[in-house]
Amino acid sequence: MxxxxxxxxxxxxxxxxxxxxxxxxxxxxxxxxxxxxxxxxxxxxxxxxxxxxxxxxxxxxxxxxxxxxxxxxxxxxxxxxxxxxxxxxxxxxxxxxxxxxxxxxxxxxxxxxxxxxxxxxxxxxxxxxxxxxxxxxxxxxxxxxxxKEVFAGWVGRPQAVDVQGGTVFMRDTVLDGWTRLRSDWTYVRGAEVRHASLHSTLxxxxxxxxxxxxxxxxxxxxxxxxxxxxxxxxxxxxxxxxxxx
Structure with a gap:
């Protein structure tokens, strides 16, 4: 999937x-x-x-x-x-x-x-x-x-975003000669930890x-x-x- x-x-x-x-x-x-x-x-x-x-x-x-x-x-x-x-x-x-x-x-x-x-x-x-x-x-x-030009100005810096009841930690990785992006997200809410990886074209x-x-x-x-x-x-x-x- x-x-x-x-x-x-x-x-x-x-x-x-x-x-x-x-x-x-x-x-x-x-x-x-x-x-x-x-x-x-x-x-x-x-x-x-x-x-x-x-x-x-x-x-x-x-x-x-x-x-x-x-x-x-x-x-x-x-x-x-x-x-x-x-x-x-x-x-x-x-x-x-x-x-x-x-x-x-x-x-x-x-x-x-x-x-x-x-x-x-x-x-x-x-x-x-x-x-x-x-x-x-x-x-x-x-x-x-x-x-891509805007993204290049800040990519690579991990982010922590506070949301209701928890925090999401986000890290971006540029792939394949600046043609694709992988965004890895980890959502920590109490004892719950959820991971996701999103892929897209730049x-x-x-x-x-x-x-x-x-x-x-x-x-x-x-x-x-x-x-x-x-x-x-x-x-x-x-x-x-x-x-x-």
């Missing part, structure tokens, strides 16, 4: 992956970021929607939202979040490489490094091609991840821009944050946006 197919991992480390501050951040980004450019009635697809962090504020803003995730446990949490917020969202359990309503969306998003889960580069290209097929002409794809801005073009996107742009700032030495994230012609 691949790491991302393990529901025990998503549930066990949910406090690390989806802290409460992310909900407030998502609400702010959807409302303020020029990269979303959201218009009421827009059809939005969230690939790797997790517990509904972005689908809820998108729906509140008037979008017609579909969330896709492979984890049944995360989709259950997303349904609960939508119910609490009083919004209607279509939630689908599926692999992000699988087609979802071809031509049915105006915006596709992939947030918080949900892109790059597959160690085979061809699979990651398949995700982009699937997103391209899901878009109507003129629609846009927005991918948010930790770019991308520079140039590499991801080229992959977007290979998938058929035009007008590909790279940004260093959701305020639309340039991807330079001050960048906090790598955000790539492309358009289906």
């Amino acid at each position: 691949n790491w991302y197919e393990d529901d025990d991992l998503w549930v066990g480390f949910a406090d690390v992956m989806f802290p409460p501050r992310r909900e407030a951040e998502a609400e702010r980004l959807v409302g303020e970021s020029p990269l979303f450019g959201l218009v009421a009635g827009q059809r939005v697809l969230d690939l790797g929607c997790g517990p509904g962090t972005h689908v809820v504020p998108l729906a509140r803003a008037g979008a017609v939202v579909t969330g896709v995730d492979l984890s049944a446990a995360m989709l259950a949490r997303a349904r609960e979040a939508c119910s609490r917020a009083g919004v209607e969202v279509t939630l689908v359990r599926a692999d992000m490489r699988e087609p979802v309503a071809p031509g049915g969306f105006d915006l596709v998003i992939s947030m918080y490094t949900s892109f790059g889960y597959f160690t085979d580069p061809g699979d990651n290209l398949a995700v982009l091609r699937n997103a391209h097929a899901a878009l109507a002409p003129g629609g846009r794809l927005l991918v948010d991840l930790m770019g 991308y520079s801005a140039a590499e991801l821009r080229a992959l977007f073009a290979e998938a058929g996107f035009t007008d590909v742009e790279c940004f260093g944050d959701f305020d639309g700032s340039p991807y330079d030495n001050h960048a906090r994230r790598l955000i790539v946006r492309g358009t289906r012609a």
Whole structure:
């Protein structure tokens, strides 16, 4: 079983992956970021929607939202979040490489490094091609991840993150000539100790821009944050946006 197919991992480390501050951040980004450019009635697809962090504020803003995730446990949490917020969202359990309503969306998003889960580069290209097929002409794809250039500034320094009832110790290891990453997490909560290893593909801005073009996107742009700032030495994230012609 691949790491991302393990529901025990998503549930066990949910406090690390989806802290409460992310909900407030998502609400702010959807409302303020020029990269979303959201218009009421827009059809939005969230690939790797997790517990509904972005689908809820998108729906509140008037979008017609579909969330896709492979984890049944995360989709259950997303349904609960939508119910609490009083919004209607279509939630689908599926692999992000699988087609979802071809031509049915105006915006596709992939947030918080949900892109790059597959160690085979061809699979990651398949995700982009699937997103391209899901878009109507003129629609846009927005991918948010930790770019290789940003990641190089702090990789190798172990981290300890306090979460409710315990602490998570995190260590990253770069593999195969800066093409892949292994993140080892240990969650210590009282007498309970839980381990997990997450693997992903690392991308520079140039590499991801080229992959977007290979998938058929035009007008590909790279940004260093959701305020639309340039991807330079001050960048906090790598955000790539492309358009289906």
